[in-house]
Amino acid sequence: MISRWFRKLLSLIKYLTILSLSLVLLFAFVPVPLTGVMIERHIQAWWNHNSSYQLRHNWVPFEQISGAMKQAVVAAEDQKFPDHFGFDTEAIEKALVYNSKGRKVRGASTISQQTAKNVFLWTGRSWFRKGLELVFTGLIELAWGKERILEVYLNSVEFGPGIFGVEAAAQKFFKRPASQLNRHQAALLAAVLPNPLRFKVQDPSPYVYKRQQWILKQMRQLAPVEQRLAAR
Structure with a gap:
């Protein structure tokens, strides 16, 4: 009995x-319709x-997303994105030290990790x-590369x-395509990403406004993300 269930479990894991591997390879080339x-x-x-x-989702190619938006999310979420292999070990170490002191839990997920979670998994800890x-x-x-990861x-x-x-x-918040987002709009969108169900683009809290200004400053200080990706 145990042996039979064990074989079934192994078969399930295999399939x-x-x-999973098939989806990773497929989404390296085709738009992701549902996550x-x-x-x-x-x-x-x-x-x-x-x-x-109501679900709103419209896929656009990498070239049809404004450079300001790409710069904003990297500045806000993962400034080392073009340089690491999926994981920011320094940020992880800092988060472990911070969390060990019993404070509010701090994450250290990179854009690559967030993409993996968003597309293939679920939220929660x-x-x-x-x-x-x-x-x-x-x-x-391994399969997608940095530009594709950022696009997804x-x-x-x-x-x-x-x-x-x-x-x-x-389209929802600014009545314009992603290709026409300016720096302030891009920074405001990026400012809500830590918790988009709590922080609002249409009704920004003082915290969101403060974070937007910090992101704009970081955007100016960082080299253009598309230039950094091209130099890899």
Whole structure:
């Protein structure tokens, strides 16, 4: 009996591994139509009987996203993105020290890790999910490369309830395509990313405004992200 269930478990793991690898390779070339977090939000809306929930998601190529938006998310979320292989070890060490002091938990996820989570996994904190995130992060770093990771990230990240990707956010909040976002608009969008269900683009709190100004300063100080990616 145990042997039979063990064989079934191994078979399930094998098929899930094949499926995961196939999706990673597929999404290296084709737009991502639906992500794990999108599915999670749909389930939450259904569970809470939220019939007004509406998903907004419009994929746009990397070239049709403003340079300001690319610069803003790197400045806000992962300034070492062009230089690391998926993980910022220095940020992880600092987060471990900070969290060991019993303060509010601080994360150290890179854009690559966030992309892996958004596309293939779900939100929340658990060692199991974190382990899967590490695996998928390594896979997309190998199979996609930095430009593709940033493209998928910008097209899949959540900017508000039901609003996924920079094109949907630009149209919703600024009535313009992602290609026409200016620095202030891009910085405001990036400012809500730590918690897009709490922080609002349309009704920014003093914290969001303060974070926007910090991001604008970082954008000016960093070399253009597209230039840094091209130099890799």
